[in-house]
Amino acid sequence: MDRRQFLGTTAAGFAAAAVLPPPQADSAIRDLCLHALDAAKAAGAGYADVRIGRNRSQSVATRERRVTGANESETYGCGVRVLVDGAWGFAASRELTRDAVAHIARSAVAQARANRRATRRPVVLAPVDPVADGRWQSPIEVDPFKVPIEDKIDLLLRANEAALAVPGARFVNSSMAFFLQEKTYASTDDVFTVQHIYRCLPQMSVTAVDPRAGDFQSRNSAEIAPMGLGYEWVTRADLIGNAPRWAEEAVQKLSAKSVEAGSYDLVLDPHHLFLTIHESIAHPTELDRVLGYEANYAGTSFAAPPEAVLGKLKYGPEFMQVQGDRAQPGSLSACGWDDDGVAPETYRLIRNGILVDYQTTRDQVEWIRPYTGRTRSHGCSYAESWADVQFQRMPNISLLPGERDLDVDDLIAATDRGIYIIGRGSYSIDQQRYNFQFGGQVFYEISGGKIVGMLKDVAYQARTTDFWNSLDLLGGPRSYTLNGSFNDGKGQPSQSNAVSHGCPPARFHSVNVINTGRYRG
Amino acid sequence: MAEGLTRAQARDLCERILARSTADGCQVNLTSGADGNTRFAANQISTSGDTSNAVATVSSRVGRRQASVTTNLFDDDGVARVVAASERLAGLAPEDPEQMPLLGPQTYREVPATFAATERLDAAVRADAVRIVADACETAGVVGAGFLQRVAGASAIANSAGLFAYHRSAEAAFTLTVRTPDGQGSGWAGTAHNDWDRMTRPASLAERAITKARGSREPAALEPGRYTVVLEPTAVGNLIGLLRFAMNARAADEGRSFFAKRGGGTKLGDQVVDERITLLSDPADGDLLESPFNGEGLPVPRTVWIENGVLKNLAYDRYWADKQGVQPVPFGGGLRLQGGTASQDELIAQVSRGLLVTRLWYIRAVDQRSLLFTGLTRDGLFLIEDGRVTRAVRNFRFNESPVIALNNLEAIGRPVRVAAAESGGVGGSVVVPPLLVREFTFTSISEAV
Numbered sequence: 001m002d003r004r005q006f007l008g009t010t011a012a013g014f015a016a017a018a019v020l021p022p023p024q025a026d027s028a029i030r031d032l033c034l035h036a037l038d039a040a041k042a043a044g045a046g047y048a049d050v051r052i053g054r055n056r057s058q059s060v061a062t063r064e065r066r067v068t069g070a071n072e073s074e075t076y077g078c079g080v081r082v083l084v085d086g087a088w089g090f091a092a093s094r095e096l097t098r099d100a101v102a103h104i105a106r107s108a109v110a111q112a113r114a115n116r117r118a119t120r121r122p123v124v125l126a127p128v129d130p131v132a133d134g135r136w137q138s139p140i141e142v143d144p145f146k147v148p149i150e151d152k153i154d155l156l157l158r159a160n161e162a163a164l165a166v167p168g169a170r171f172v173n174s175s176m177a178f179f180l181q182e183k184t185y186a187s188t189d190d191v192f193t194v195q196h197i198y199r200c201l202p203q204m205s206v207t208a209v210d211p212r213a214g215d216f217q218s219r220n221s222a223e224i225a226p227m228g229l230g231y232e233w234v235t236r237a238d239l240i241g242n243a244p245r246w247a248e249e250a251v252q253k254l255s256a257k258s259v260e261a262g263s264y265d266l267v268l269d270p271h272h273l274f275l276t277i278h279e280s281i282a283h284p285t286e287l288d289r290v291l292g293y294e295a296n297y298a299g300t301s302f303a304a305p306p307e308a309v310l311g312k313l314k315y316g317p318e319f320m321q322v323q324g325d326r327a328q329p330g331s332l333s334a335c336g337w338d339d340d341g342v343a344p345e346t347y348r349l350i351r352n353g354i355l356v357d358y359q360t361t362r363d364q365v366e367w368i369r370p371y372t373g374r375t376r377s378h379g380c381s382y383a384e385s386w387a388d389v390q391f392q393r394m395p396n397i398s399l400l401p402g403e404r405d406l407d408v409d410d411l412i413a414a415t416d417r418g419i420y421i422i423g424r425g426s427y428s429i430d431q432q433r434y435n436f437q438f439g440g441q442v443f444y445e446i447s448g449g450k451i452v453g454m455l456k457d458v459a460y461q462a463r464t465t466d467f468w469n470s471l472d473l474l475g476g477p478r479s480y481t482l483n484g485s486f487n488d489g490k491g492q493p494s495q496s497n498a499v500s501h502g503c504p505p506a507r508f509h510s511v512n513v514i515n516t517g518r519y520r521g
Numbered sequence: 522m523a524e525g526l527t528r529a530q531a532r533d534l535c536e537r538i539l540a541r542s543t544a545d546g547c548q549v550n551l552t553s554g555a556d557g558n559t560r561f562a563a564n565q566i567s568t569s570g571d572t573s574n575a576v577a578t579v580s581s582r583v584g585r586r587q588a589s590v591t592t593n594l595f596d597d598d599g600v601a602r603v604v605a606a607s608e609r610l611a612g613l614a615p616e617d618p619e620q621m622p623l624l625g626p627q628t629y630r631e632v633p634a635t636f637a638a639t640e641r642l643d644a645a646v647r648a649d650a651v652r653i654v655a656d657a658c659e660t661a662g663v664v665g666a667g668f669l670q671r672v673a674g675a676s677a678i679a680n681s682a683g684l685f686a687y688h689r690s691a692e693a694a695f696t697l698t699v700r701t702p703d704g705q706g707s708g709w710a711g712t713a714h715n716d717w718d719r720m721t722r723p724a725s726l727a728e729r730a731i732t733k734a735r736g737s738r739e740p741a742a743l744e745p746g747r748y749t750v751v752l753e754p755t756a757v758g759n760l761i762g763l764l765r766f767a768m769n770a771r772a773a774d775e776g777r778s779f780f781a782k783r784g785g786g787t788k789l790g791d792q793v794v795d796e797r798i799t800l801l802s803d804p805a806d807g808d809l810l811e812s813p814f815n816g817e818g819l820p821v822p823r824t825v826w827i828e829n830g831v832l833k834n835l836a837y838d839r840y841w842a843d844k845q846g847v848q849p850v851p852f853g854g855g856l857r858l859q860g861g862t863a864s865q866d867e868l869i870a871q872v873s874r875g876l877l878v879t880r881l882w883y884i885r886a887v888d889q890r891s892l893l894f895t896g897l898t899r900d901g902l903f904l905i906e907d908g909r910v911t912r913a914v915r916n917f918r919f920n921e922s923p924v925i926a927l928n929n930l931e932a933i934g935r936p937v938r939v940a941a942a943e944s945g946g947v948g949g950s951v952v953v954p955p956l957l958v959r960e961f962t963f964t965s966i967s968e969a970v
Binding site for chain 2: 066067069070071072073074075076077079087088089090091092093094107110111114115117118119120121148149150153157170171207209211212213214215216288291292293294295296297299300302304305387388389391426427428429430431432433434435437439457459461463489492493494514516517
């Protein structure tokens with residue numbers, strides 16, 4: 001098949017005019033996949049998988065009354081991964097002809113043979129269930145690529161106008177971005193799947209400036225999560241309706257009281273806490289980190305070695321339950337099969353406050369089997385695109401709600417001296433995930449169970465297990481909310497992963513708060 | 522094709538795309554090339570990859586409206602579709618009051634950024650280099666994890682006003698983290714350059730990281746506070762890039778930058794750091810070797826950002842420069858912090874009590890008003906007493922501004938090219954010296970090794 005035919009059978013159009021078919025096992029792509037697998041096997045691969053991808057994106061960005069960017073992108077390509085005598089090889093190219101995919105399959109095999117010289121312990125793959133013809137698509141209601149771009153621009157400019165109408169709001173940036181990954185996967189272990197994965201990212205930020213004081217403060221749309229949904233999510237985000245409040249809060253921050261450093265009870269909103277979960281629970285439970293495979297960049301983990309901590313490490317209080325999944329509807333990590341061809345599981349990483357499991361892929365199960373007894377992957381394999389080799393990435397990692405029907409108001413009412421934090425701010429954590437420092441978007445002082453005013457210059461600094469063991473109040477099921485990280489970096493070369501984290505609001509007892517504004521001259 | 526399009530191929534493809542354009546203006550930004558990488562962990566290769574790609578972004582202009590579309594399909598139909606799509610999208614965008622005319626033909630400096638040794642870094646050569654390091658770690662009884670990356674390719678820009686720009690480059694980075702088997706010691710070493718032959722040899726890299734890992738065991742827990750520090754060149758490279766990102770003229774003019782002056786205006790012409798600090802960019806510098814043009818096709822000149830401590834330049838895009846009545850000052854061209862001739866050991870010898878910092882990690886902005894950043898030391902923090910390194914110290918979190926650090930300068934060493942990208946791979950070119958700085962602020966201990 002030449003590129004012309006490939007296009008004709010997969011993309012009925014291009015750019016804004018494209019008509020997206022539902023996931024389908026296109027016979028020409030299937031043929032290319034099988035041809036690549038045959039070429040890999042013929043060249044000596046003991047195992048091979050192939051991903052043919054079409055990556056599509058559209059973004060619109062504005063500032064104040066101006067469009068700063070209107071962009072679309074559509075790229076294609078094929079990546080082939082092989083095992084030769086227990087050594088991996090991977091090659092990828094944009095060329096989508098039979099000759100080209102066979103060539104990259106052979107290149108991957110040649111690379112694996114070169115790598116074999118520096119291999120001490122061969123890779124062992126955990127079993128996978130065959131899938132004859134699997135299909136999956138994100139649960140979108142409105143295809144974002146079918147919504148006219150004029151409507152998107154109009155929405156953003158109206159939201160900007162609503163923000164600029166607030167006295168003191170000087171600058172506004174807003175944007176929306178949409179992504180579609182059409183991925184066909186096949187492996188020599190009899191898995192064949194076609195998936196259409198959508199993601200969307202609406203964003204906004206308002207800045208207020210006080211030139212006389214040399215001060216400026218921003219408030220972003222922290223409560224608007226990136227999601228694995230369609231344009232309906234942008235509509236529900238109501239940027240126009242929310243913009244005045246964000247603008248008012250940016251202005252309020254200019255005159256907010258600078259926090260007095262010290263120890264406070266923290267009430268953390270789900271739209272803030274998700275990132276704390278991401279950094280201090282999701283990353284430390286990545287098995288490759290735990291075993292040193294990410295030591296040169298992302299780092300290792302304090303939750304190690306497995307034999308010393310599994311079933312023993314008290315991460316938090318007994319009512320703390322943490323789940324891994326790729327199933328929550330609309331979540332960023334949701335899929336039918338991972339990039340190993342495994343249907344992901346929903347499972348517990350922390351049960352009753354105790355660490356009980358890690359995140360795994362097929363080639364990691366053998367490392368951990370003696371300690372968990374598990375013989376199958378949890379389904380955590382992911383590659384950013386056809387051009388990148390897949391490896392272990394976090395699924396959605398979520399803190400499950402408590403049994404009592406509490407919401408954030410109940411948590412505030414129960415707090416005598418504290419700070420309520422909304423939204424993600426500055427965040428930094430060490431390479432073993434012990435010591436972290438997090439800021440936020442807006443901060444409110446709590447006194448006697450009531451919010452008494454806005455604060456600024458707030459960051460809290462803690463040690464991971466001390467922090468989680470100070471968790472003493474948890475919101476109930478109705479307060480459980482998803483937010484997410486759209487560009488989580490890991491791996492070398494660094495690949496981006498999008499992942500959701502669900503949680504209720506939660507309270508943490510006596511956490512060290514620092515004042516970050518004290519350096520201003 | 523594997524190493525990117527030749528000048529003739531790039532020009533041909535750009536002309537094919539421009540020939541299809543029916544818009545008032547059209548520009549093509551074309552990148553092509555190959556990324557080869559090999560990772561290792563637990564003293565053996567873990568994964569690797571070789572990827573080739575070519576991508577064109579076509580930007581069309583209809584009056585003052587503009588939009589861009591990106592593709593990697595270059596048969597006649599693919600070219601026709603990407604041009605049509607960008608024109609359609611441009612027609613739907615509102616008029617851009619800040620649009621500047623397309624640049625006409627420009628003159629660029631030749632930057633010879635490809636080297637035969639770097640282009641030869643295929644999977645087999647990479648595997649051999651990794652094996653030298655992995656074997657050294659195995660023999661030493663330590664655990665090595667690292668990354669060898671080579672990126673080779675070409676970038677080109679062409680537009681309907683007659684501009685054509687083309688630049689070829691190859692670059693490599695090799696970084697290594699060595700940990701002791703008990704998890705109590707960790708050491709890092711890294712090297713990066715366009716020329717593989719000018720990079721630290723694998724055996725030396727391994728030796729440096731192994732020595733650091735062994736030396737970093739049994740660290741002393743010191744009280745957080747302000748310390749005199751010798752920042753190794755990599756740590757300086759981690760910090761210095763933060764400063765440059767803040768050097769945006771428009772943000773300063775708009776009052777939302779450290780470089781905005783209280784009451785209005787910018788700090789251009791002000792003494793902002795110690796008078797021994799001179800920071801510049803120069804794509805043709807033999808150790809920087811960056812692209813001689815930016816994404817608009819504007820030539821990137823040698824630009825001195827800070828000279829003898831005085832802020833000399835902020836970056837102006839073409840619109841903002843026009844509005845302010847100045848010449849545009851593009852970002853780009855790598856980063857060089859001028860230094861002296863002192864070695865790192867000579868800086869250490871000047872310290873009666875202080876800390877030696879190998880590198881910094883997870884650096885994030887805390888307060889843009891003061892350019893305050895937080896982050897952590899990593900993979901080798903050592904105590905200096907009476908002019909020599911005496912023992913390991915437990916890692917610290919810092920909350921510090923690079924501006925304050927460069928004001929607290931005590932001494933400056935000899936610059937070298939560093940592998941300063943947090944990702945440990947190929948990044949922007951950075952040449953920096955080790956620095957001796959007083960009163961660097963550490964705010965808490967990290968147990969991380």
